């Protein structure tokens with residue numbers, strides 16, 4: 271008889287998705303439930319922390335129940351609870367952390383605290399059973415843009431990160447300037463397909479030859495000035511571009527973002543003698559980015575891995591998966607685990 275599988279319940283509430291997954295042995299997904307708050311935040315054009323916290327509170331228990339039901343397991347089958355405790359909106363993280371602590375304590379099972387960005391990297395290990403090591407990982411999401419170098423997902427060094435806006439934030443803000451929908455990334459990508467990526471030469475900020483940091487506030491402002499002029503008035507006038515002109519702006523902006531993200535990830539891979547590049551976070555759903563990095567990584571002899579869209583976007587499967595790795599190494603969270611909003615360097 272095969273030994274019983276180690277089942278983890280993962281909980282993710284760092285931003286605007288209340289998610290819960292049941293995962294065996296770090297990669298067999300028995301259930302993954304994601305309750306998105308996107309409809310609540312749409313009219314504000316971004317995530318409103320107070321609304322996010324309240325929505326997490328309302329959703330957390332039903333989402334946990336739904337995950338257990340879909341997985342056809344009960345609480346007593348769980349070996350541990352894994353929860354995202356950093357980084358993110360502190361009030362949002364607190365909902366997941368409190369639920370996880372209460373569950374672990376009442377069930378008498380271990381609690382594991384997971385870093386959300388490392389979980390985005392781990393998403394690759396859920397789907398790719400053999401990953402060439404060492405790797406460089408690019409996490410590009412709505413809240414963060416970070417580059418890591420690693421031998422293992424539990425042994426990663428942060429190479430750099432954004433000094434201002436995150437990549438996803440830049441996509442969302444440009445979508446708002448172009449009067450597209452929210453969240454903006456997929457809308458910009460859709461419109462960009464009709465445009466010429468060489469039409470407008472938006473600035474690419476590389477912050478020095480060997481820097482692994484990112485800066486996206488300049489390009490966002492460049493798009494704003496391109497659309498409204500430098501003396502942009504509040505409230506802004508309606509845009510008077512044709513569909514083709516708008517598509518050219520979207521495509522040129524996306525091209526500049528891809529140049530920087532792909533350029534820095536591959537430069538980091540070269541400089542650290544990595545064998546592979548891993549992608550994670552919502553922006554890595556972007557097809558232009560995937561196509562470019564697939565081509566250039568292959569030209570440089572690098573293996574490339576990325577998760578499917580549902581594992582690039584926020585989810586709790588990656589949390590349960592990384593939680594399993596931590597559990598195996600005895601890296602448990604203390605019962606007083608706190609929510610930490612800022613990324614600790």
Ligand code: KG4
Nearest residue numbers: 411412413438455456551552553556583584
């Ligand atoms: O990883 P994620 O789900 O949440 C955070 O941890 O922030 O990422 C969400 C971000 C949003 O800013 C969204 O606009 C962006 O990922 N995004 C995209 C695409 N799909 C989602 N950006 C560019 N192209 C896409 N196709």
Ligand code: ZN
Nearest residue numbers: 411551583584
């Ligand atoms: Zn995320």
